[in-house]
Amino acid sequence: MIFHHLILRVVTKILVGTIILFALYVQFHGDFSPGGGFQAGVIMAVAFIIYGIVFGLTAVKKVFPEWVVHKTLAFGVLIYAGTGIATMFLGYDFLDYDAFSPAHPTVGQHWGLLVIEFGVGVTVTGVMVAIYYAFAGRPPSISDEDW
Amino acid sequence: MIDTVTNIILLTMLVLTALAIVRMERLFAVVMLSGVFSLLSALLFVTLDAVDVAFTEAAVGAGISTVLLLGTIALTKPVERRARHTAFIPFIVVLVTGAALVYGTLDMPAFGDPNAPAQIHVGPEYLARTPDDIDVPNVVTAILGSYRGYDTLGETAVVFTAGIGVLLLLSGLRRRREDEEEDQA
Numbered sequence: 292m293i294f295h296h297l298i299l300r301v302v303t304k305i306l307v308g309t310i311i312l313f314a315l316y317v318q319f320h321g322d323f324s325p326g327g328g329f330q331a332g333v334i335m336a337v338a339f340i341i342y343g344i345v346f347g348l349t350a351v352k353k354v355f356p357e358w359v360v361h362k363t364l365a366f367g368v369l370i371y372a373g374t375g376i377a378t379m380f381l382g383y384d385f386l387d388y389d390a391f392s393p394a395h396p397t398v399g400q401h402w403g404l405l406v407i408e409f410g411v412g413v414t415v416t417g418v419m420v421a422i423y424y425a426f427a428g429r430p431p432s433i434s435d436e437d438w
Numbered sequence: 439m440i441d442t443v444t445n446i447i448l449l450t451m452l453v454l455t456a457l458a459i460v461r462m463e464r465l466f467a468v469v470m471l472s473g474v475f476s477l478l479s480a481l482l483f484v485t486l487d488a489v490d491v492a493f494t495e496a497a498v499g500a501g502i503s504t505v506l507l508l509g510t511i512a513l514t515k516p517v518e519r520r521a522r523h524t525a526f527i528p529f530i531v532v533l534v535t536g537a538a539l540v541y542g543t544l545d546m547p548a549f550g551d552p553n554a555p556a557q558i559h560v561g562p563e564y565l566a567r568t569p570d571d572i573d574v575p576n577v578v579t580a581i582l583g584s585y586r587g588y589d590t591l592g593e594t595a596v597v598f599t600a601g602i603g604v605l606l607l608l609s610g611l612r613r614r615r616e617d618e619e620e621d622q623a
Contacts, residue, residue, distance in 0.1 A: 317493075322574040325489040327582065329593075333497040340505055361605070368598045371591050386587035397573035404574065404583040411594050418601030419502055425608035426509035 296345065303345040310338040318412045322401065328408040332415025340423045348427050360421050367414025371407050378403070444485055452478050463518045469507040476500040490578045 317324075318331035343351035375386040383390035388403020455475045462468045476499030483492035547554035564581055572580045582590050 321579050322576055324576060325493050325578070327490070327579055330490075330493045330497050333494075333502055337497075337501055337505075340502075344505075364598055364601045368594055371594050375587075375591065386584075386591070388584060396571070400572040400580075400584055401574065404572070404579060407583055407587065407590070408579070411590065414594050414598050414601075418597050418604075421601050422506060422604045422608075423509065425604055426506060426513070429513055429608065 299345050303341055307338050307342050310334060310341070314338065314412075318408065319405065321408050322404055328411025329415055331408075332412040333419055335412065335416045336419030336423070339420050343423065343427060348424070352424070355420060357421075357424055360417050360424065362417075364414050364417030364421055367410045367412070367417060370410030370413060374403060374406050374410070441485060445482070448478055448482050448485070452482070465511050465516055465518055466508075468518075469504055469511065472507065473500045473504040476503070490576075 314331045314335035314337075317326035317334060318328065321327035321331070339351055339355050342354065374388075378387050378390040379385055381390035386403070386407075388400045389396040390399060391402045392399035452475065455471055455478060459468050459471045459475070462471065476495055479499065480492040480496040483489075483495060551557070564585055565577060568574070568577050568580045572584055574580050
């Protein structure tokens with residue numbers, strides 16, 4: 292098994308880092324270019340899924356253990372809703388990001404967008420990886436020759 | 439002119455891909471073609487200047503869905519089971535549904551109509567206020583995250599709920615624990 296798919300393994304090793312970098316770009320550059328938390332989360336999940344497909348489920352679960360994934364998908368929603376609660380504690384409406392910088396509302400909006408987009412990205416990454424684990428973790432019923 | 443040509447080519451390829459998906463029996467090829475279908479739709483969205491939607495379609499439709507469908511095939515069989523009934527009734531249902539959809543589009547405003555409800559309702563206000571209120575170049579992000587923050591929170595909760603649902607149905611946490619106990623024994 293070690294010697295199978297040599298080209299795939301080498302290419303994957305090069306690609307995974309680039310994919311994660313691109314996901315982070317889409318995540319944190321969403322205010323300025325197309326993209327945002329949803330797309331970035333999917334791209335980030337793809338990096339782990341590719342790694343899992345080529346190197347096996349056991350290898351990817353060492354990088355991103357299942358219990359971390361399960362915490363991740365709840366944590367993103369918590370970040371998002373927590374931002375809303377935080378603005379309420381600062382005396383503004385739910386999810387009114389002006390609260391983070393009352394003197395310069397646009398700065399507060401930038402911070403608010405950054406944080407909630409991060410929450411979206413975290414949840415989407417967690418859900419996609421969790422779904423992949425759930426599918427890939429079941430015993431397959433067809434062998435490699437049947438493809 | 440060039441837009442029209444691009445649209446005609448893309449839509450023709452979409453229809454051809456859809457026909458190929460219907461005719462194919464090897465599900466591996468069907469999954470790959472559905473990825474192609476998503477990429478073609480993404481290109482259509484680009485020609486409509488809906489870059490964010492195109493991005494999502496390419497990442498979710500062509501990327502993740504393809505992988506998950508492949509995972510599903512690995513759990514089932516790679517060849518479609520032959521239908522036991524004639525396709526007559528499904529064909530009628532599809533025809534009626536299609537006719538209803540086409541009939542529905544007759545009432546829609548023409549493509550690019552400046553007086554369409556989408557152009558005169560809150561859209562112009564968002565466009566006008568974003569530079570002062572939020573000051574980000576991508577208005578889509580401003581609307582999603584700030585003006586429509588509640589909706590996006592709801593969407594995130596939906597994604598979360600969907601993930602929990604799949605985990606409950608498929609992950610088999612208890613079975614895995616039993617396996618580990620067997621391994622240790």
